Amino acid sequence: xxxxxxxxxxxxxxxxxxxxxxxxxxxxxxxxxxxxxxxxxxxxxxxxxxxxxxxxxxxxxxxxxxxxxxxxxxxxxxxxxxxxxxxxxxxxxxxxxxxxxxxxxxxxxxxxxxxxxxxxxxxxxxxxxxxxxxxxxxxxxxxxxxxxxxxxxxxxxxxxxxxxxxxxxxxxxxxxxxxxxxxxxxxxxxxxxxxxxxxxxxxxxxxxxxxxxxxxxxxxxxxxxxxxxxxxxxxxxxxxxxxxxxxxxxxxxxxxxxxxxxxxxxxxxxxxxxxxxxxxxxxxxxxxxxxxxxxxxxxxxxxxxxxxxxxxxxxxxxxxxxxxxxxxxxxxxxxxxxxxxxxxxxxxxxxxxxxxxxxxxxxxxxxxxxxxxxxxxxxxxxxxxxxxxxxxxxxxxxxxxxx
Amino acid sequence: xxxxxxxxxxxxxxxxxxxxxxxxxxxxxxxxxxxxxxxxxxxxxxxxxxxxxxxxxxxxxxxxxxxxxxxxxxxxxxxxxxxxxxxxxxxxxxxxxxxxxxxxxxxxxxxxxxxxxxxxxxxxxxxxxxxxxxxxxxxxxxxxxxxxxxxxxxxxxxxxxxxxxxxxxxxxxxxxxxxxxxxxxxxxxxxxxxxxxxxxxxxxxxxxxxxxxxxxxxxxxxxxxxxxxxxxxxxxxxxxxxxxxxxxxxxxxxxxxxxxxxxxxxxxxxxxxxxxxxxxxxxxxxxxxxxxxxxxxxxxxxxxxxxxxxx
Ligand code: SF4
Ligand code: SF4
Ligand code: SF4
Ligand code: SF4
Numbered sequence: 001x002x003x004x005x006x007x008x009x010x011x012x013x014x015x016x017x018x019x020x021x022x023x024x025x026x027x028x029x030x031x032x033x034x035x036x037x038x039x040x041x042x043x044x045x046x047x048x049x050x051x052x053x054x055x056x057x058x059x060x061x062x063x064x065x066x067x068x069x070x071x072x073x074x075x076x077x078x079x080x081x082x083x084x085x086x087x088x089x090x091x092x093x094x095x096x097x098x099x100x101x102x103x104x105x106x107x108x109x110x111x112x113x114x115x116x117x118x119x120x121x122x123x124x125x126x127x128x129x130x131x132x133x134x135x136x137x138x139x140x141x142x143x144x145x146x147x148x149x150x151x152x153x154x155x156x157x158x159x160x161x162x163x164x165x166x167x168x169x170x171x172x173x174x175x176x177x178x179x180x181x182x183x184x185x186x187x188x189x190x191x192x193x194x195x196x197x198x199x200x201x202x203x204x205x206x207x208x209x210x211x212x213x214x215x216x217x218x219x220x221x222x223x224x225x226x227x228x229x230x231x232x233x234x235x236x237x238x239x240x241x242x243x244x245x246x247x248x249x250x251x252x253x254x255x256x257x258x259x260x261x262x263x264x265x266x267x268x269x270x271x272x273x274x275x276x277x278x279x280x281x282x283x284x285x286x287x288x289x290x291x292x293x294x295x296x297x298x299x300x301x302x303x304x305x306x307x308x309x310x311x312x313x314x315x316x317x318x319x320x321x322x323x324x325x326x327x328x329x330x331x332x333x334x335x336x337x338x339x340x341x342x343x344x345x346x347x348x349x350x351x352x353x354x355x356x357x358x359x360x361x362x363x364x365x366x367x368x369x370x371x372x373x374x375x376x377x378x379x380x381x382x383x384x385x386x387x388x389x390x391x392x393x394x395x396x397x398x399x400x401x402x403x
Numbered sequence: 404x405x406x407x408x409x410x411x412x413x414x415x416x417x418x419x420x421x422x423x424x425x426x427x428x429x430x431x432x433x434x435x436x437x438x439x440x441x442x443x444x445x446x447x448x449x450x451x452x453x454x455x456x457x458x459x460x461x462x463x464x465x466x467x468x469x470x471x472x473x474x475x476x477x478x479x480x481x482x483x484x485x486x487x488x489x490x491x492x493x494x495x496x497x498x499x500x501x502x503x504x505x506x507x508x509x510x511x512x513x514x515x516x517x518x519x520x521x522x523x524x525x526x527x528x529x530x531x532x533x534x535x536x537x538x539x540x541x542x543x544x545x546x547x548x549x550x551x552x553x554x555x556x557x558x559x560x561x562x563x564x565x566x567x568x569x570x571x572x573x574x575x576x577x578x579x580x581x582x583x584x585x586x587x588x589x590x591x592x593x594x595x596x597x598x599x600x601x602x603x604x605x606x607x608x609x610x611x612x613x614x615x616x617x618x619x620x621x622x623x624x625x626x627x628x629x630x631x632x633x634x635x636x637x638x639x640x641x642x643x644x645x646x647x648x649x650x651x652x653x654x655x656x657x658x659x660x661x662x663x664x665x666x667x668x669x670x671x672x673x674x675x676x677x678x679x680x681x682x683x684x685x686x687x688x689x690x691x692x693x694x695x696x697x698x699x700x701x702x703x704x705x706x707x708x709x710x711x712x713x714x
Binding site: 271298309310311313314316317318319322348349350351352353354355 | 627658660665667668
């Protein structure tokens with residue numbers, strides 16, 4: 001399932017997302033990596049994964065979602081391809097043996113740095129599970145941009161060359177695969193060329209987000225707006241809008257939101273489940289200790305004692321109103337202004353998930369202005385060319401923005 | 404708005420609620436006591452002293468009378484005659500106590516299930532009886548069933564007293580009858596606690612369980628994320644009509660990690676009480692008109708309002 005489908009499935013509430021943090025190790029030491037507690041020691045054992053799977057599959061009445069996404073993350077998940085292969089076989093076997101409703105409604109999902117994508121073990125795994133796989137390779141943009149951040153842990157050398165040589169194989173195997181780009185302050189000047197570069201590599205769907213952390217400097221919002229306007233010009237003038245997608249532009253963002261009708265929480269924490277090498281359960285990986293800067297992990301149970309449902313209650317009843325400051329409730333451009341529950345928790349003054357962080361405020365407003373520009377320009381062009389109607393009929397919404 | 408200042412005079416001040424105290428005997432410093440009383444006058448706060456079991460130095464006994472106050476004392480306090488509220492630890496010495504003032508009986512659930520009948524005579528001695536459970540979060544499915552049965556039996560006695568023209572007040576059964584909106588503990592909103600370490604805390608439980616203080620008498624009160632203690636910011640509670648529920652923000656924190664989110668156990672226990680109050684009100688009204696201004700308590704099909712929230 002690609003990122004877009006995953007987001008849709010989550011939204012309609014039919015898919016359960018279960019994440020195994022198989023390793024906290026990675027070949028790279030990306031400069032923006034939010035995993036503050038990365039290390040080479042914590043690798044998941046098969047026994048731990050098995051216990052987690054047994055716990056979940058034996059509670060069909062509690063995990064009623066129509067389908068499941070088994071997500072494997074790291075560090076770099078493919079460093080643990082042997083374990084993953086064994087775990088996936090076990091899942092298939094057990095869902096069959098139990099006649100479980102997830103037997104044929106499952107995906108295995110990976111976010112990888114792409115470095116060992118071509119290796120035999122990884123390729124064998126892909127061949128074996130192809131129809132049930134979604135794999136996202138992270139590539140940041142041009143070589144210069146990519147190598148600015150995504151460097152090897154040991155040598156400090158950029159990783160672009162090793163990754164990019166695997167892109168054609170990846171696209172051949174997963175033609176609709178998308179990539180995920182995360183923008184921090186230093187990345188702003190490279191946004192336009194990065195997105196165009198990814199398109200030129202044949203990647204049709206670029207999911208791009210600014211980080212939720214408070215990293216922004218004075219003037220970043222203006223720079224960001226200019227980059228998005230330049231990118232809008234390039235996409236429209238170059239005709240990319242027909243076949244390519246960039247999640248920055250969406251017709252649905254930048255509108256005021258109804259206090260009563262649009263009160264949902266945005267992120268999936270608590271609806272998904274994450275398990276680490278120690279066998280602890282988390283509402284999302286962002287609440288594991290290695291992802292947190294300043295707060296204690298939120299552990300909601302473990303593979304031996306099960307899930308403490310009381311600890312899930314705040315996640316499942318959280319809504320937009322209760323966590324947002326007044327400025328967001330009054331905001332004229334609120335729609336599409338997202339948050340990450342984990343970052344909210346990490347940044348909050350007390351250990352709560354009920355204090356929304358708004359570090360992205362100016363960035364969202366800049367995005368909204370550039371987004372308005374994009375649609376005004378695009379629709380005018382389509383109208384002048386008499387293609388508006390056709391576009392409306394065939395359009396697919398830009399990919400949904402997810403974490 | 405803040406209305407009450409609870410002052411723990413010592414580390415072993417009696418626990419009047421769900422938490423455990425500590426038995427070190429350290430006193431609140433006399434300076435912190437005096438400073439906090441000055442603040443209570445500046446901010447119009449009503450003061451409630453919580454007494455330890457032992458004696459207090461004369462200096463303290465004099466200092467505390469500078470402001471009008473309520474004295475919460477353990478039932479075996481040497482000053483019990485001066486108490487405004489008496490706290491009983493379990494079911495001992497219930498009979499020998501001063502009458503005419505509110506009682507709090509602090510006990511475990513099993514202790515309550517076995518001894519609840521001992522409370523019935525108290526209903527005619529005290530204007531208000533409160534039972535608080537030390538182990539509220541340990542209620543399980545069996546306990547819920549037993550609790551329901553016990554409250555039904557208890558209710559019969561209360562009903563008889565009402566028919567006799569008396570109006571006993573008992574938190575688990577009658578509090579809800581008289582309410583048409585929430586009246587919870589409101590720690591952190593209406594009440595703040597001065598602990599023996601000289602700092603303010605949301606309530607004594609926050610102090611005894613190592614939570615961060617929220618200011619001190621010199622620097623003033625500083626509650627972080629104060630909105631989260633308010634009903635409007637509690638997504639489950641604000642939809643609930645167990646109006647008498649304590650909505651204990653400390654147990655919330657303990658069980659769900661969020662002060663605004665109650666545990667399943669808290670909600671079910673309060674709903675068993677709510678439903679018992681509903682039946683009691685209806686039963687009393689069968690004997691004649693009774694407080695017609697009070698609305699009926701509605702029939703509902705859940706014991707945990709969490710189940711009614713769309714997720
Ligand atoms: S963070 Fe800023 S842009 Fe986003 S909803 Fe709040 S006020 Fe609006
Ligand atoms: S937005 Fe943050 S907390 Fe929510 S699901 Fe994504 S990473 Fe987890
Ligand atoms: S928050 Fe209120 S109900 Fe809970 S322990 Fe403290 S005083 Fe008691
Ligand atoms: S019963 Fe539950 S939801 Fe209702 S007030 Fe009490 S704690 Fe809140």
